[in-house]
Amino acid sequence: MDDLAFEGIGGPVAAIDTPALLVDHDALGRNIERMAEFGRTAGVGIRPHAKTHKTSVIAHMQVAAGAVGQCAQKVGEAEILVAGGVKDVLVANEVVGPAKLHRLATLARQSRITVAVDHPDAVSALAEAARHHDVSLGVVVDVDVGLGRCGVLPGDAVELGQHVSQLQGVELRGLQGYHGAIQHVHGYGQRAEAARAASAQLQAAVDAFQQAGLATEVITGAGSGTYEVQGSSGLFTEIQPGSYIFMDRQYCEVGGRTGEVYEDFEPALFVLATVMSTPAADRVVLDAGYKALSNDAGPALLLDKPGWTYTYGGDEHGIIKRAGSAAASMALGEKVRVQPSHCDTTINLYDRYHVYSGDELIAIWPIAARGRSQ
Amino acid sequence: MDDLAFEGIGGPVAAIDTPALLVDHDALGRNIERMAEFGRTAGVGIRPHAKTHKTSVIAHMQVAAGAVGQCAQKVGEAEILVAGGVKDVLVANEVVGPAKLHRLATLARQSRITVAVDHPDAVSALAEAARHHDVSLGVVVDVDVGLGRCGVLPGDAVELGQHVSQLQGVELRGLQGYHGAIQHVHGYGQRAEAARAASAQLQAAVDAFQQAGLATEVITGAGSGTYEVQGSSGLFTEIQPGSYIFMDRQYCEVGGRTGEVYEDFEPALFVLATVMSTPAADRVVLDAGYKALSNDAGPALLLDKPGWTYTYGGDEHGIIKRAGSAAASMALGEKVRVQPSHCDTTINLYDRYHVYSGDELIAIWPIAARGRSQ
Numbered sequence: 001m002d003d004l005a006f007e008g009i010g011g012p013v014a015a016i017d018t019p020a021l022l023v024d025h026d027a028l029g030r031n032i033e034r035m036a037e038f039g040r041t042a043g044v045g046i047r048p049h050a051k052t053h054k055t056s057v058i059a060h061m062q063v064a065a066g067a068v069g070q071c072a073q074k075v076g077e078a079e080i081l082v083a084g085g086v087k088d089v090l091v092a093n094e095v096v097g098p099a100k101l102h103r104l105a106t107l108a109r110q111s112r113i114t115v116a117v118d119h120p121d122a123v124s125a126l127a128e129a130a131r132h133h134d135v136s137l138g139v140v141v142d143v144d145v146g147l148g149r150c151g152v153l154p155g156d157a158v159e160l161g162q163h164v165s166q167l168q169g170v171e172l173r174g175l176q177g178y179h180g181a182i183q184h185v186h187g188y189g190q191r192a193e194a195a196r197a198a199s200a201q202l203q204a205a206v207d208a209f210q211q212a213g214l215a216t217e218v219i220t221g222a223g224s225g226t227y228e229v230q231g232s233s234g235l236f237t238e239i240q241p242g243s244y245i246f247m248d249r250q251y252c253e254v255g256g257r258t259g260e261v262y263e264d265f266e267p268a269l270f271v272l273a274t275v276m277s278t279p280a281a282d283r284v285v286l287d288a289g290y291k292a293l294s295n296d297a298g299p300a301l302l303l304d305k306p307g308w309t310y311t312y313g314g315d316e317h318g319i320i321k322r323a324g325s326a327a328a329s330m331a332l333g334e335k336v337r338v339q340p341s342h343c344d345t346t347i348n349l350y351d352r353y354h355v356y357s358g359d360e361l362i363a364i365w366p367i368a369a370r371g372r373s374q
Numbered sequence: 375m376d377d378l379a380f381e382g383i384g385g386p387v388a389a390i391d392t393p394a395l396l397v398d399h400d401a402l403g404r405n406i407e408r409m410a411e412f413g414r415t416a417g418v419g420i421r422p423h424a425k426t427h428k429t430s431v432i433a434h435m436q437v438a439a440g441a442v443g444q445c446a447q448k449v450g451e452a453e454i455l456v457a458g459g460v461k462d463v464l465v466a467n468e469v470v471g472p473a474k475l476h477r478l479a480t481l482a483r484q485s486r487i488t489v490a491v492d493h494p495d496a497v498s499a500l501a502e503a504a505r506h507h508d509v510s511l512g513v514v515v516d517v518d519v520g521l522g523r524c525g526v527l528p529g530d531a532v533e534l535g536q537h538v539s540q541l542q543g544v545e546l547r548g549l550q551g552y553h554g555a556i557q558h559v560h561g562y563g564q565r566a567e568a569a570r571a572a573s574a575q576l577q578a579a580v581d582a583f584q585q586a587g588l589a590t591e592v593i594t595g596a597g598s599g600t601y602e603v604q605g606s607s608g609l610f611t612e613i614q615p616g617s618y619i620f621m622d623r624q625y626c627e628v629g630g631r632t633g634e635v636y637e638d639f640e641p642a643l644f645v646l647a648t649v650m651s652t653p654a655a656d657r658v659v660l661d662a663g664y665k666a667l668s669n670d671a672g673p674a675l676l677l678d679k680p681g682w683t684y685t686y687g688g689d690e691h692g693i694i695k696r697a698g699s700a701a702a703s704m705a706l707g708e709k710v711r712v713q714p715s716h717c718d719t720t721i722n723l724y725d726r727y728h729v730y731s732g733d734e735l736i737a738i739w740p741i742a743a744r745g746r747s748q
Contacts, residue, residue, distance in 0.1 A: 017473045019747050051689065073690050093690065096650045096661070096707055099391045118651055119706055149687050150651040150659050180688055276470040277492055277524040285524050287470070290719050291747050296664045296686070312670070313523050314554055315425065315718055316447050316467065316747065332493055333470055344689050345664050348723070351745055370745075371725055373393050373665050373690065 007364060013356045014335055018274040019292035021350040022337070023246070023365075025357045027268035029061070031245045034265060035227070036065035039239075042232040047071050047090060047220065049242030052344050054369035055353070056084025058245065069112070071240045075100045076372030082111045084368070090220065091115040092176060092240060094142065094150050096122055100374065101129035105137060114138030114218065116176050118151050120163045123170060130169030138173045139164050140218055141209075145177040145201035157205040161214040174218035175209060177202030178240060183225030184250060188257045195226035199235050206235065224265070225254060248343040250297040270303070270337040271346070272354070273318065275330050284330045286310070286318035286338070293318070293338060294345035301339040305330065310338055381738060387730045388709055392648040393666035395724040396711070397620070397739075399731045401642035403435070405619045408639060409601070410439040413613075416606040421445050421464060421594065423616030426718050428743035429727070430458025432619065443486070445614045449474045450746030456485045458742070464594065465489040466550060466614060468516065468524050470496055474748065475503035479511060488512035488592065490550050492526050494537045497544060504543030512547045513538050514592055515583075519551040519575035531579040535588040548592035549583060551576030552614060557599030558624060562631045569600035573609050580609065598639070599628060622717040624671040644677065644711040645720070646728070647692065649704050658704045660684070660692035660712070667692070667712060668719035675713040679704065684712055 008015050013022065039046040045068040050059055059070050059081055069088030072078040078089045089111055095104055107113050108130070117123045117139050130137045141160050144151030152160055157175060164172040182194040202221060209216050222230035222239040231239045243251055246269035247262075256262045273288035289312050293300040302310040302320060305328060313319035318338070320330060330336070340346035348370055355363040382389050387396065413420040419442040424433055433444050433455055443462030446452040452463045463485055469478055481487050482504070491497045491513050504511045515534050518525030526534055531549060538546040556568040576595060583590050596604035596613035598621075605613045617625055620643035621636075630636045647662035663686050667674040676684040676694060679702060687693035692712070694704065704710070714720035722744055729737040 017471060017748050094650045094659075096648055097391060118653065121706055144653060148653075148657070149691055149693060150653060152653070274471055276468045279492065279518060279522075279524060279526070283522070285468075288747075290668070290670045291722050291745075294664070296669050296689075315670075315722075317523055319523060332495055348665050348689075349745065349747070371665075371723065373662075373723070374391050 008361050009364065011361055012359050013272070013361055016272055016354050016361060018272050018335060019288040020272045020354045021347065021352070022270045022272050023353045023355045024268040024270075025355050025362060027266040028058070028245055031265045031268060032062055032065050035241060035244050036067070038227065038231065039066060044231045044236055045238030047238045047240055048245070049073070049092070049240050050077055050081055050369065052242035052347070053245060054080070054347060054367045055365055056081055056086055056368065057365045059084065059086050068238055071242070074372055074374060075103050076374050077369040078107055078113070079103065080369040080372065082107045086111060088112045089114070090140070092178065092220070094118055094122060095126070098125070098129070101125055102133070105129040105133040105135055108133070108135035108137055112138065114140060114173055116140050116142040117160065117164065118142045120160060123160070123164050123167060127167040127169040137170050139170045140174050140176040140220060141205070143175055143177040143202055143205045145179050145198040145221070147179045147181055154201050154205040154208070158208045158212045158214065161209055162212065165214065172215045174216045174220070174237070175202065175205055176220045177205070178221040178223065180223065183223040184254050185225070186253070187255045191225055191254065192229045195229040198226075199230055199233055203235055224251060228264070243343050246343040248297070249301045249339050249341040267339055269343050269347070270339055271300070272335055273338055275332055275334045275336070278330070278332050282322040284320045285313060286320055286336070287316065288338060289313055289317045290315045291349060293340055294342050294349065296345055297342035300341050303337045303339055305336060382735050383738065385735055386733050387646070387735055390646055390728050390735060392646050392709060393662040394646045394728045395721065395726070396644045396646050397727045397729045398642040399729050399736060401640040402432070402619055405639045405642060406436055406439050409615060409618055410441070412601065412605065413440060418605045418610055419612035421612045421614055422619070423447070423466070423614050424451055424455055424743065426616035426721070427619060428454070428721060428741045429739055430455055430460055430742065431739045433458065433460050442612055445616070448746055448748060449477050450748050451743040452481055452487070453477065454743040454746065456481045460485060462486045463488070464514070466552065466594070468492055468496060469500070472499070472503075475499055476507070479503040479507040479509055482509035482511055483507070486512065488514060488547055490514050490516040491534065491538065492516045492524050494534060497534070497538050497541060501541040501543040511544050513544045514548050514550040514594060515579070517549055517551040517576055517579045519553050519572040519595070521553045521555055528575050528579040528582070532582045532586045532588065535583055536586065539588065546589045548590045548594070548611070549576065549579050550594045551579065552595040552597065554597065557597040558628050559599070560627070561629045565599055565628065566603045569603040572600075573604055573607055577609055598625060602638070617717050620717040622671070623675045623713050623715040641713055643717050643721075644713055645674070646709055647712055649706055649708045649710070652704070652706045656696040658694045659687060660694055660710070661690065662712060663687055663691045664689045665723060667714055668716050668723065670719055671716035674715050677711045677713055679710060
């Protein structure tokens with residue numbers, strides 16, 4: 001196959017230059033199928049969040065497995081998905097400002113677009129943009145179910161829903177209630193309890209919507225940490241997991257139903273790094289620091305080298321230190337895998353995925369929505 | 375001028391969509407000139423570090439002010455500089471692996487290239503690549519002056535220097551001794567003391583080089599926190615400051631010669647963000663989180679709104695909270711400036727600078743070396 005190789009495709013993983021963002025293609029596929037199977041069994045729609053993967057390549061894998069569409073966090077991400085042919089996108093976040101509203105509205109010419117709202121002025125501006133472009137935009141009222149970030153309080157949802165109902169250009173579809181912080185509560189039991197408390201907040205708003213005769217066609221929320229408890233509760237019509245496709249150190253450590261490791265999904269995302277300096281027997285330096293591994297969720301995890309640990313050594317360096325008992329050495333030029341602590345923000349540092357199966361590089365996928373923070 | 379506007383150029387800063395990375399063009403110019411003036415007065419070359427700005431636009435401003443060239447941390451950054459016409463580049467970091475060595479060697483066809491080394495095998499591979507491409511690569515022996523990252527110990531520098539001297543394809547130019555951590559020591563006196571201790575380590579290696587008859591044509595190191603003490607010591611032929619052009623919250627807080635704020639250079643880099651949600655009177659949400667403001671040096675600083683403070687609210691959100699006494703309110707759609715805690719890693723999240731003078735957007739500059747971590 002060597003004569004067909006392009007940028008190392010068809011060659012071994014060990015030949016990839018570093019730092020590089022590796023995706024285990026087969027583990028990714030199994031994770032997508034596991035979540036799809038959960039959706040079929042629980043009778044809930046799966047709308048995976050593209051803020052994690054940032055590419056329509058994976059979006060289409062998820063849709064092919066049965067996903068109802070995609071979530072995006074930013075208009076710029078939604079543009080990549082729509083341009084890539086995704087037909088149903090929920091911008092699960094508030095959109096403010098004329099430039100973004102115009103961009104969002106024109107996407108509705110190609111795909112079914114829904115957006116979260118939490119302020120009457122923002123909805124009015126959204127409706128005006130929709131009318132200007134002669135499209136209809138779906139709307140879900142965003143409810144603060146305990147996160148303390150965006151969203152109206154459950155008791156205020158009906159008032160905003162009624163405001164939406166009176167506007168031309170927007171169509172009220174239901175409610176969103178997402179709580180990011182509880183996705184990472186440690187311990188299955190504690191996480192389940194937090195998930196039920198968040199669901200109860202959203203349930204109050206759903207009940208009020210139904211009593212007021214407002215649409216509840218879409219009830220959306222939940223993430224990779226609460227998908228099971230919230231997704232099987234009967235409250236949600238769809239759930240929004242993102243990180244389950246890749247996992248990361250932070251998610252692996254939240255604990256599962258039966259053990260310390262959260263094993264519902266497999267780690268499928270790694271950074272390949274090279275030993276670029278070997279100054280001491282118990283300390284070597286990797287070519288991967290803050291610009292290769294995000295640190296908002298704490299340190300990354302060195303794999304395959306028991307007894308050696310990774311710490312950030314600056315923007316471009318990682319310091320690998322050996323505990324007293326570790327036997328293996330690390331040689332200049334050696335390549336090692338590091339698991340990111342947070343997949344979403346680490347992916348945002350790269351322009352492409354290096355996708356492998358077994359020991360072979362099989363594809364390079366562009367991370368087209370990387371950096372599209374507007 | 376409106377009819378000439380392109381992407382808002384010629385228009386007001388307030389019209390820029392967010393999150394956006396703002397550069398104060400005039401403050402940037404003053405910072406560049408201040409460092410250039412220091413170099414002229416102290417008789418030391420200024421070789422600014424492009425790991426900060428990542429664009430040949432600013433590199434050329436620095437060279438026009440008298441800089442001897444540029445530093446880069448990665449071959450990918452050096453490629454952008456050389457393609458942009460920078461004629462003298464020091465890769466102030468170890469380069470390991472055949473792909474990078476070939477890329478580095480071919481740059482020497484266009485510009486004068488120097489690279490840091492700390493291992494005999496790495497130098498031998500470097501020399502082989504240089505011979506393969508029929509070029510000469512300059513080399514400085516990297517000395518660990520206390521950082522504990524890359525570099526040889528001062529007592530081992532001569533042995534490596536002699537190894538370099540025996541190889542065809544590489545030319546020994548001198549020594550590098552850079553200590554990143556001391557740049558941010560709080561308090562002018564303590565920082566100066568730490569700088570002198572690092573310089574003493576490097577001096578030992580310089581003395582040994584001279585006794586051995588090895589080249590000391592280039593003695594390079596120092597950064598924006600130690601430029602004055604190290605740059606005026608007589609030890610260095612050139613210094614490597616990067617952040618001085620922009621400053622950031624971390625640098626401003628290290629303390630100056632006479633006060634709590636380090637004022638040798640002016641803040642010139644900001645993130646413009648929009649209030650996207652106003653859920654409570656004492657809490658609003660910005661559209662700028664971990665993907666808009668790096669957090670490896672702690673939280674960013676909200677400007678222009680006394681009594682309100684910024685904390686990260688996730689990848690795409692910032693939570694702005696009001697202390698009890700703050701009078702001003704913050705309205706939906708309002709735009710505010712946030713100072714990054716660390717300029718280098720925040721810049722790495724953006725594809726372009728929005729450059730302004732006064733209240734007018736005057737240019738958009740590509741951050742061409744963003745993400746070039748290989």
